[in-house]
Amino acid sequence: MNTLLEAHEVTKTYEKAQRPSLKKVSFSVAAGEFIGIMGASGSGKTTLLNVLSTIDVPSGGDILINGINLRRLTGKSAADFRRDNLGFIFQEYFLLDSLTIRENISVPLTLQKLLPKKIEGMVLTLAERFGIAPQLDKYPSELSGGQRQRASAARAIIKKPSILFADEPTGALDSGSATELLNTLLEANQELDTTILMVTHDAYAASFTNRILIFKDGQIVKELSKQDGSRHDFYESIAAEVARLDTER
Amino acid sequence: MAFKNLRKNFSYYKLYLTSVSLIITTFFAFTSFSMNRIMLDKISENGRVESMCNTISIFLMAFVIFFMAYSNRFFLKRRTKELGIYALLGYQKITILSLLTFENIFICFGALGIGLVTGAIAHKGIVAGITALLRLSVDNALIPLFNVNALKKTVGFIMVVIFALCISNSRFLFKASLMSLIRFEKKAEKGMAFHYCPAILGFVMILCGYGLALDIFRGRKSVWFSIGFYPVGMLTAIFILFGTIFFISAFLPYVMEISKERKRTFYTQIKIITIPNFIYRIRSNAKTLIMLTLFSAATLTISSVMALSLYYPIAAVSRMAPSELECRIEKGDQVEKVKQLVSEYAPENTVTYTQTDIYKVTSKSLNLPMEYSVGTSKGDSDNQALLREKGFECISYSQYLSLLQAQKREDVIKDLCGLKDDECILVKYQPNTDGSDETGKTYLLSVNRNDILVTVKEVTLNNPISFANSVGTLIVSDATYERIQLGGMPKTSILSINGETIENQESLFDELKDLLENSPYLQGHTHRINEIFSLSSSTFLLIGFLVVLFFIATGSILYFNNLSSLTDSKEDYEILGKMGYTETAIRRIVKKQIAVFFCIPFLFGLIDCFFATIVYKTGLMQNILKNSLSLYVPTLAAIALTAIIYLIYYWLTVRSCCKIILKS
Numbered sequence: 062m063n064t065l066l067e068a069h070e071v072t073k074t075y076e077k078a079q080r081p082s083l084k085k086v087s088f089s090v091a092a093g094e095f096i097g098i099m100g101a102s103g104s105g106k107t108t109l110l111n112v113l114s115t116i117d118v119p120s121g122g123d124i125l126i127n128g129i130n131l132r133r134l135t136g137k138s139a140a141d142f143r144r145d146n147l148g149f150i151f152q153e154y155f156l157l158d159s160l161t162i163r164e165n166i167s168v169p170l171t172l173q174k175l176l177p178k179k180i181e182g183m184v185l186t187l188a189e190r191f192g193i194a195p196q197l198d199k200y201p202s203e204l205s206g207g208q209r210q211r212a213s214a215a216r217a218i219i220k221k222p223s224i225l226f227a228d229e230p231t232g233a234l235d236s237g238s239a240t241e242l243l244n245t246l247l248e249a250n251q252e253l254d255t256t257i258l259m260v261t262h263d264a265y266a267a268s269f270t271n272r273i274l275i276f277k278d279g280q281i282v283k284e285l286s287k288q289d290g291s292r293h294d295f296y297e298s299i300a301a302e303v304a305r306l307d308t309e310r
Numbered sequence: 311m312a313f314k315n316l317r318k319n320f321s322y323y324k325l326y327l328t329s330v331s332l333i334i335t336t337f338f339a340f341t342s343f344s345m346n347r348i349m350l351d352k353i354s355e356n357g358r359v360e361s362m363c364n365t366i367s368i369f370l371m372a373f374v375i376f377f378m379a380y381s382n383r384f385f386l387k388r389r390t391k392e393l394g395i396y397a398l399l400g401y402q403k404i405t406i407l408s409l410l411t412f413e414n415i416f417i418c419f420g421a422l423g424i425g426l427v428t429g430a431i432a433h434k435g436i437v438a439g440i441t442a443l444l445r446l447s448v449d450n451a452l453i454p455l456f457n458v459n460a461l462k463k464t465v466g467f468i469m470v471v472i473f474a475l476c477i478s479n480s481r482f483l484f485k486a487s488l489m490s491l492i493r494f495e496k497k498a499e500k501g502m503a504f505h506y507c508p509a510i511l512g513f514v515m516i517l518c519g520y521g522l523a524l525d526i527f528r529g530r531k532s533v534w535f536s537i538g539f540y541p542v543g544m545l546t547a548i549f550i551l552f553g554t555i556f557f558i559s560a561f562l563p564y565v566m567e568i569s570k571e572r573k574r575t576f577y578t579q580i581k582i583i584t585i586p587n588f589i590y591r592i593r594s595n596a597k598t599l600i601m602l603t604l605f606s607a608a609t610l611t612i613s614s615v616m617a618l619s620l621y622y623p624i625a626a627v628s629r630m631a632p633s634e635l636e637c638r639i640e641k642g643d644q645v646e647k648v649k650q651l652v653s654e655y656a657p658e659n660t661v662t663y664t665q666t667d668i669y670k671v672t673s674k675s676l677n678l679p680m681e682y683s684v685g686t687s688k689g690d691s692d693n694q695a696l697l698r699e700k701g702f703e704c705i706s707y708s709q710y711l712s713l714l715q716a717q718k719r720e721d722v723i724k725d726l727c728g729l730k731d732d733e734c735i736l737v738k739y740q741p742n743t744d745g746s747d748e749t750g751k752t753y754l755l756s757v758n759r760n761d762i763l764v765t766v767k768e769v770t771l772n773n774p775i776s777f778a779n780s781v782g783t784l785i786v787s788d789a790t791y792e793r794i795q796l797g798g799m800p801k802t803s804i805l806s807i808n809g810e811t812i813e814n815q816e817s818l819f820d821e822l823k824d825l826l827e828n829s830p831y832l833q834g835h836t837h838r839i840n841e842i843f844s845l846s847s848s849t850f851l852l853i854g855f856l857v858v859l860f861f862i863a864t865g866s867i868l869y870f871n872n873l874s875s876l877t878d879s880k881e882d883y884e885i886l887g888k889m890g891y892t893e894t895a896i897r898r899i900v901k902k903q904i905a906v907f908f909c910i911p912f913l914f915g916l917i918d919c920f921f922a923t924i925v926y927k928t929g930l931m932q933n934i935l936k937n938s939l940s941l942y943v944p945t946l947a948a949i950a951l952t953a954i955i956y957l958i959y960y961w962l963t964v965r966s967c968c969k970i971i972l973k974s
Contacts, residue, residue: 144890155881167577170577171579176577
């Protein structure tokens with residue numbers, strides 16, 4: 062498979078911080094992968110997500126997405142890059158309260174200056190796939206948490222990003238809604254070939270991915286791969302590794 | 311803790327402090343002025359200014375309380391969650407109330423300190439301005455920088471305001487449950503129901519209001535005359551008031567919702583955010599927006615009408631007293647005595663004396679213009695003895711020309727093209743209300759037993775003699791004038807005195823007044839202007855205080871309102887940035903959103919002001935200067951000033967909002 066994302070010795074040290082948040086992190090992501098990033102609080106997961114998604118700038122090292130070195134992007138070019146290549150899902154949904162679900166999902170497409178008819182068609186197709194078509198004309202506040210997160214996922218996926226970043230997407234959901242959302246992400250990964258990089262604390266959520274990078278003190282300390290095993294076996298191995306790391310701490 | 315809070319939120323409190331300081335500055339300057347006995351003695355007659363001050367003072371105090379209560383509630387709402395956490399940690403409500411009261415005391419007394427100093431300076435400036443404008447002789451040393459009584463009143467009033475804010479805060483705190491404090495966030499919005507009826511009603515009422523205002527142009531046929539000015543004025547105001555309410559709360563969101571159907575324009579990166587945001591915001595801010603719109607309309611109308619009321623009489627002086635000095639010669643030696651007196655003030659060769667004999671000629675013609683027939687029939691005059699005979703007051707073309715030359719009215723002279731023997735120029739007091747004029751009409755002048763037929767060649771408003779001496783003057787050819795002269799018709803002699811050296815000589819005017827035994831026929835051009843300034847300036851100054859206060863309050867409320875809304879939706883802008891919106895696009899969204907909220911009150915205020923000024927000018931003011939656009943220059947100046955103030959507040963608001971949003 063083609064390499065979509067390549068991180069080479071990425072370092073991030075915040076001003077006034079005594080230790081770096083990321084220490085020479087290197088890894089690569091192939092197109093179509095579903096990757097999980099796990100680790101305890103303060104291990105550097107969110108920092109990594111921020112630098113990979115151009116929201117923050119690394120202190121050292123290089124990040125290449127689709128062959129473009131993110132260190133060379135500034136201001137407008139970074140915004141354009143995000144518009145054309147990246148999608149985001151957050152724990153708090155971050156839907157725009159004043160817009161209906163249809164309008165929320167349409168926003169990324171207006172940035173691509175598509176025709177209204179095409180936008181409406183794409184929104185409806187994806188909403189049907191994500192099971193939120195009846196809620197399209199409702200406002201975020203009128204939806205359940207699970208529906209909101211699926212709407213947020215639809216908004217991220219609709220522009221067919223090169224890579225989708227999900228930051229604890231199930232963190233605010235009950236188990237039923239979480240499973241629904243994870244299945245939706247899996248479906249997007251398998252059927253729409255969306256590459257996903259998901260930060261999570263939850264071993265159950267991580268078991269939906271193909272590969273896990275476990276972080277500790279700003280470094281990758283372990284990499285787990287699902288390979289041909291079942292999701293249940295993968296879950297068991299993730300849970301065991303997490304327990305081991307907890308004991309070490 | 312209160313001090314720490316103020317320091318932490320200084321960026322929010324900065325403008326509040328500035329606004330309160332400005333308001334206290336205005337209040338203290340006004341109070342100092344209204345308690346300045348030295349100035350009041352100079353400008354007030356019969357306690358007129360004092361009673362105006364008392365009335366305006368009540369408005370001023372009500373307004374300060376309203377503004378401070380609004381701002382206080384704004385900050386309270388922003389911090390409700392924080393207060394909830396204090397409560398959760400075990401703080402008693404009385405402790406939280408003390409914290410808020412201490413903060414209010416810090417702010418109010420900080421603003422009071424600034425306001426007292428700037429207010430005292432502003433008061434000195436106002437005194438200096440009025441003294442210079444009205445040429446008053448005032449010993450500035452007798453006016454203290456800080457008027458002790460004004461100081462006491464201002465400090466006392468601010469204490470009352472703090473007490474009122476404390477009561478308001480305690481009501482809020484003690485009514486709110488712990489849960490409601492903690493869970494107090496921006497209200498989740500549900501789908502808005504768009505009501506067709508109030509939307510259409512708002513639009514129709516606004517149209518009716520403006521339609522009624524425009525009806526005044528129909529003159530005598532208009533409902534303003536047939537029904538009456540005040541009932542129709544009241545009806546128009548009701549239409550505009552309720553129309554504005556429904557227009558803002560129902561029609562605008564309805565139109566915005568409809569505009570979403572125009573998909574080509576809606577599905578763009580800016581409008582897909584700004585249109586729903588506007589609908590969303592108007593749901594919770596309609597009341598504030600309506601209040602601000604009505605404030606703006608009132609402020610703009612007051613300032614525009616005020617500017618017009620001052621400018622119009624001054625502009626009209628050129629008609630009321632066209633010569634620098636003018637008097638009626640009623641005794642044989644008066645001319646010499648007047649010349650003698652004038653020569654004491656100005657060298658002889660710099661002054662022009664023009665003596666004009668106005669002949670009163672009766673006329674058998676029916677339907678004479680109003681200026682020439684007023685007071686000629688029963689009912690026109692209360693006193694039968696004063697009944698005039700129908701006819702014309704005639705001067706010759708040469709005299710007309712000499713007077714215009716002496717008055718240096720080159721533009722009028724340029725357009726003159728002479729008169730044939732049977733032609734005349736008709737000077738009107740004001741244009742006919744139906745827009746017609748008397749050009750081409752013929753009138754009979756009865757000179758002894760002969761009738762002279764004259765045709766009106768031109769109708770003019772350029773009267774060469776003051777209205778006090780001749781309301782309507784007929785300018786006839788020199789030959790006709792000679793015939794009238796020979797006929798021995800009754801005449802009045804007028805002496806017009808012109809020259810730059812006698813301009814603005816109030817003592818000369820006073821001496822002339824004594825010389826002519828307080829004759830009502832003595833008129834002075836600059837004397838009249840000074841008189842208007844002296845009579846009106848205090849009124850305008852006092853209303854000016856209110857207008858300034860209105861501006862500060864309206865601008866500040868708009869600032870706080872926008873800042874609050876945009877700060878609440880800070881996360882929305884973060885997500886837009888993550889989606890790929892550039893900083894420029896986000897700035898454009900912010901600017902558009904704020905611009906809409908500034909434009910609604912300003913544009914509505916502007917339109918309301920425009921129609922109100924038209925009604926005022928057409929219905930309540932005499933039209934002696936014709937409907938020239940130049941008359942609206944002061945109105946335009948008032949609007950431009952308002953626009954500048956709004957633009958400053960808009961710029962400040964955009965700057966603060968962008969700073970908060972883009973920082974994150």
